[in-house]
Amino acid sequence: MEQQLKELKERALAKIKEASNLKDLNEVRVAYLGKKGPITDLLKGMGKLPAEERPQMGALVNVIRETVTEVLEERLAKLEEKAINEQLAKEAIDVTLPGRPARTGNHHPLTRVVEEIEDFFISMGYEVAEGPEVEKDYYNFEALNLPKGHPARDMQDSFYISEDILLRTHTSPVQARTMEAKGGAPIKIICPGKVYRRDNDDATHSHQFTQIEGLVIGEDIRMSDLKGTLSLFAKKMFGTEREIRLRPSFFPFTEPSVEMDISCFKCGGDGCNVCKKTGWIEILGAGMVHPNVLKMAGYDPAVVSGFAFGMGPERIAMLKYGVEDIRHFYTNDVRFVSQFHRTEA
Amino acid sequence: MYVSTKWLNDYVNIEGIKPEELAEKITRSGIEVDSIIDRSQGMTNVVVGYVKECVKHPEADKLNICQVDVGEETTQIICGAANIAAGQKVIVARVGAVLPGDFKIKKAKLRGEESNGMICSLQELAIEGKLVPKAYAEGIYVLPETAIPGENALPLLGLDDQVLEFDLTPNRSDALSMLGVAYEVGAILSQGIALPKIAYKESTEKAQDLLKLRIDAMKDNPMYVAKVVKNVKIGESPLWLQNRLMAAGVRPHNNVVDITNYVLMEYGQPLHAFDYDRLGTGEIIVRLAEEGEKITTLDDVERTLNAHQLVITNGKEPVAIAGVMGGLNSEVHEGTTTVVIESAYFAPASIRRTSKEVGLRSDASTRFEKGVDPERVIAAAERAAQLISEIAGGEVLAGSVMIDELDKTPERIIVSPDYINNRLGMKISLEEMLSILERLQISTEAVNGQLVIDAPTRRQDLRIKEDIIEEIARMYGYDEIPMTLPVSESIPGGLSPYQAKRRIVRGFLEGAGLVQALTYSLTSKEQAQAFALETAPVTELLMPMSEDRSILRQSLIPHLLEAATYNVARRTDSVALYETGSVFLGEEEDGLPLEVEHVAAVITGKWVDHAWQAETKTVDFFVLKGIVEGMMDSLGLAGGLSFEQTTIEGMHPGRTANIVHNGERIGLIGQIHPTEQKKRDLKNTYAMEMNLKKVLSIETDVLLYVPVPRFPSISRDIALVVASETSAGTLENVIRSAGGKLLKNVKLFDLYEGDNVEDGKKSLAFSLTYADPERTLTDEEVVKAHEKVLNALTTEAGALLRG
Structure with a gap:
């Protein structure tokens, strides 16, 4: 009897081992552990045994059943894993196939530059001021110390609508309007916008372009404040290693007037084609607000002073991104504009 | 302004300072030096030659065989210039010389004759053709007899010089003269400056005896000085004078004219020389021109004058347009013996206006229009008199003829x-x-x-x-100057709500797949009002540069369509652009047009393009409508938004709608009319434009959180058949108003027209969601509410319910 049981166990274990898939294994389970299987038969036949043998035999059959069950479970787990793996293998995809494009648009490069500048000055406590693109001669010129007959206000250079109305030639009239509106209160503004000049469109000229200007008015605003502000701006916009230098210049609405150069961001000042071998790149014009401008807006130049600066986002974008022709900004070629979708640094 | 450093050294000692270093100092302290021009251009082996013999080349008509003494030897050079002749002193580039443009001079054989070098023109030494004296413009340059063969020709021609090119700002007209530059450089280098020493002999005869002067326009001409020089011999200027003029960018003519130009460059005071005899009357009267009066100027152009233009006359007719250009009738010429030198102060505004009207900008007018130094008017006249007496052998008459009412108070x-x-x-x-x-x-x-x-x-x-x-x-x-930051009462910076919302709009549109465009505000008459949401009288330029850019736009769509066409023509078939920008409407009380910011978009081509998974979708009305809805939702304005079928010129009559918010029209949307599409080489193109100013000015509710439902909702679907012309929007409105407060959501999920549906009818299916935030709904409640909806659909919309 014992020998028989042992053989039964060996047979069952061999069958389990043989089973190579879940179906075969299930057959083995039914064959050996099922209601009509030999083990059940053995247990059923237990009654025929003498009473004293029953416990020993019962224990033996149970051990065999447990062993077979255990091995079968193990095998089952293995075969299940195998089946899953086979299924997954079938499901494999070619990961090099193109993804479904996520459709997105992006800022125009000039908006990108303007917003970057706006955000820097907002962080410094500036407000963003805007004004009309069709402007009165008074705000565009007169209030900015460009009286009638001044050479810089040639009819040939501006788009006039009538004797006294024109398309603004710079964003400075927004400064004049803001000063007038603030009635003597301190000012910290940045003014972005479209401006127009009577130029033929070519690689470096555009009859419509953008400008962004800044104005700070208050008691004891100093030229050193202008320099400090512009230096921080240059570092934010063009890299922390940037140095600035101021050169004397001339604008009718500021005195003293300066032009600001930054150390070349391409060569670091050694001289390259971007900085035309000088190590410096001209970025913006600035100066201390001319007393006549303050007076005309109702500020007392003896008490109040201010600084102003202005720059061209086109020029900055051209320098930053290496764009060689200003017309690219107004052609709206998607192959151009879409290049400015990604972040930098 | 071109500043010869060799010339500058006359007044201020810049010996030993590298031009680059000097330029940097000048730039940093006030005047931008644009470039440094090395006039020698690295030339070597360019010497004086003496043409001992010059015979025609036997084999070539135009060539000459010259025997040239070049100092250490006499060598044969073939020369093709027409003005070559024996006995001339010439410029010789010897074998081994390198001329500008990397032109290497080698030994050569020309039609069998050896040539050991080249006899040069000034152009070959990199002097601009327009600066070369006319006599030598077409041939070689002839040096003065005093030149010594074999001598280096570069210093002789003043080409061992570095010229600084100044980019002057309008305020620094003081640096439009060598003396002005000398003051500036002297200050930079902490040096005094040496002014020219003026000394000449005067004859006993007085200028006043020969010349009378009257000014009838004192406001425009408050000061006039004239000197008279007799017995002048007109001829070529000495080389040094010609050299300096050419370095300054002025073409030499003859000694008297050259001297007036020289003094102009030196003092910044324009002078004019008249031929006294040609003047004819012994009189100068300065007055305003008579309307329509004519003068032929030195450039041989007859010009008609306006009444406010200042002229110099001989008492009968104009002999010069004051400060702008002299007249041909009184020009100094070869036979001139007596000259009148004019030095004057003309009012800047008068000269600026005249020079612009006449279309002539000269070295003189650019200086007069900025205002010359009143203290140099007399000095310059005297300097010229001195140089004429030194160079042209003149006899300066005593004193000057002068009227001076110019205020010179500093x-x-x-x-x-x-x-x-x-x-x-x-x-x-x-x-x-x-x-x-x-x-x-x-x-x-x-x-x-x-x-x-x-x-x-x-x-x-x-x-x-x-x-x-x-x-x-x-x-x-x-x-x-140190770097500090403004110390002021701190103002909180930031964007205004309007500006912040505009950024949200841009961000949304870009997130939705539109690329930002930037187009011109100026447009053509045809396009100015096309597709406009609202039209008003247009704003037109007085002097447009072209018809295409003559009027301010009232719609953004035309230029966006142009951009779409541009891209499609370059094989970018799918284009999705948007723009925010102003349109210009009518005229407000202050005379300015009303500027209204709009947002517009144009889409064409495919919207989804993912072909290998069979996902492609061309753009349609609903793509753009979805973007508008999403944009409004991002602004908190989804509620109250509706689309109302309409017709707009240039747009598809069946596929165009007004965008309406709470009863107010805020925009338009639709397909571009097929005819218009064709005209623009576009297919299947949709556009929208909205009044952004209006949209961003609508007040929105404070954003408050609505509790997420804790109780389950119940869905019921409705399938119905209605007349084809019944709009989905109408049905939705019926459902919403009948559904009561338990109805939370209505969603159209099927639309069908065709087989199995009667002609003139369509089948729609809606999914309705009922919920109560406070509790779980009972079946009876939902049935009750839903019954109402079904009844309303049948009675109000004439819908036939299906299944």
């Missing part, structure tokens, strides 16, 4: 050192300030701690305290 400026330091954020001592002003030769006195300044008349740009601040700062050095 501008007085009083400023305290504290004011200067406060504005600069610096601490410069009074002594340092005085020393800087002294270097600039600005006469200053310290009175009770204040600087009392008399601005020199040559510096018309010094008028107010701030001008003095600039002088001190630029000489002290802008690098020395």
Whole structure:
């Protein structure tokens, strides 16, 4: 009897081992552990045994059943894993196939530059001021110390609508309007916008372009404040290693007037084609607000002073991104504009 | 302004200072030096030659065989210039010389004859053709007889020189003269300057005896000086004078004209020389022109004058347009013996206006229109007299003929050192300030701690305290200004709500797949009002540069369509662009047009393009509508938004809608009319434009969180058949109003027209969601609410319910 049981166990274990898939294994389970299987038969036949043998035999059959069950479970787990793996293998995809494009648009490069500048000055406590693109001669010129007959206000250079109305030639009239509106209160503004000049469109000229200007008015605003502000701006916009230098210049609405150069961001000042071998790149014009401008807006130049600066986002974008022709900004070629979708640094 | 460093050295010692270094110093302290021109261009082996013999080449008509003494030897050179002749002193580039443009001179054989070098024209030495004296413009240049064969020709021609090209700002017209530059450089280098010494012999005869002067326009011409020089021999100027003129960018003509130009460059005071005999009347009358009066100017152009233009006359007819250009009738010529030198102060505004009207800008007019130095008017006339007597052998008549009512009082400026330091954020001592002003030769006195300044008349740009601040700062050095930040009452910065919302709109549209475009505000008459949401009288330019850019736009769509066409033509078939920008409407009370910011978009081509998974979708009305809805939702304005079928010129009559918010029209959307599409080489293109100003000005509710439902919702679907013309929007409205407050959501999920549906009918299916935030709904409640909906659909919309 014992020998028989042992053989039964060996047979069952061999069958389990043989089973190579879940179906075969299930057959083995039914064959050996099922209601009509030999083990059940053995247990059923237990009654025929003498009473004293029953416990020993019962224990033996149970051990065999447990062993077979255990091995079968193990095998089952293995075969299940195998089946899953086979299924997954079938499901494999070619990961090099193109993804479904996520459709997105992006800022125009000039908006990108303007917003970057706006955000820097907002962080410094500036407000963003805007004004009309069709402007009165008074705000565009007169209030900015460009009286009638001044050479810089040639009819040939501006788009006039009538004797006294024109398309603004710079964003400075927004400064004049803001000063007038603030009635003597301190000012910290940045003014972005479209401006127009009577130029033929070519690689470096555009009859419509953008400008962004800044104005700070208050008691004891100093030229050193202008320099400090512009230096921080240059570092934010063009890299922390940037140095600035101021050169004397001339604008009718500021005195003293300066032009600001930054150390070349391409060569670091050694001289390259971007900085035309000088190590410096001209970025913006600035100066201390001319007393006549303050007076005309109702500020007392003896008490109040201010600084102003202005720059061209086109020029900055051209320098930053290496764009060689200003017309690219107004052609709206998607192959151009879409290049400015990604972040930098 | 071209500044020859060789010439500059006459007045201020710049020996030993590298031109680059000098240029940098000048640029940093006030005047931008644009470039440094090395006139020698690295040339070598260019010497004086003496043409001993010159015979025709036997084999070539146009060539000459010359035997040229080049100092150490006599060598044969073949020359093709028409003006070559034996006995001339010429410029010879010897074998081994390298001329500008990397032109290497080699031994050559020309039609069998050896040529050991080249006889040069000035152009071959990199002098611009327009500066070469006319006599030599077509051939070789002939040197004075005094030139010594074998001598280096470069110094002789003044080509061993570096020229600084100044980019002058309009305020620094004082540097439009060599003396002005000398003052500036002297200040930078802390040097005094050496002014030209004027000394000449005067004859006993008086200028006044020969010439009468009258001014009938004192306002435009407050000062006029004339000197008369007799027995002048007109001829070629000495080489040094020609060299300096060419370095300054002026073409030499003859000695008298060259001298007037030389003094113009030296003093910044334009002069004019008249032939006394040609003047004919012994009289000069300055007056305003008569309307329509004519004069033929030196450039041989007859010009008609306006009544406000200032002219110099001989008492009968104009002999010059004052300060702009002389007349041909009184021009100095070969046979001139007596010259009248005119030096005057003409009012800047008058000259500016005339020069613009006549279309002539000359070295003279550019200086007059900025205002010449009143103190140099007489000096310049005397300097010219001196040079004419030295160079052209003239006899200067005693005294001058002069009328002078010009105010020459220097501008007085009083400023305290504290004011200067406060504005600069610096601490410069009074002594340092005085020393800087002294270097600039600005006469200053310290009175009770204040600087009392008399601005020199040559510096018309010094008028107010701030001008003095600039002088001190630029000489002290802008690098020395510290860096600080404004200390002021702190104002919170930031974007206005409008500006912030505009950024949200841009962000949304870009997130939705639109690329930002930037198009021109100026457009053509045809396009100005096309597709406009609202039209009003247009704003037109007085002097447009072209028809295409003559009027301000009232719609953004036309230029966006142009951009779409541009891209499609370049094989970018799918284009999705948007723009925010102003349109210009009518005229407000202040005379300006109303500027309204709009947002517009144009889409064409495929919207989804993912072909290998069979996902492609061309753009349609609903793509763009979805973007508008999403944009409004991002602004908190989804509620109250509706689309109402409409027709708009240029748009598809069946596929166009007004965008309406709470009953107010805020935009339009639709397909571009097929005819219009075709005209623009576009297919299947949709556009929308909205009044962004209006949209962003709508007040929105405060954003408050609505609790996420805790109780389950119940869905019921409805399938119905209605007449084809019944809009989905109408049905939705019926459902919503009948559904009551338990109805939370209505969603159209099927639309069908065709087989199995009667002609003129369509089938729609909606999914309705019922919920109560407070509890779980009972079946009976939902059935009750849903019944109402079904009834309303049947009775109000004539819908036939299906299944």
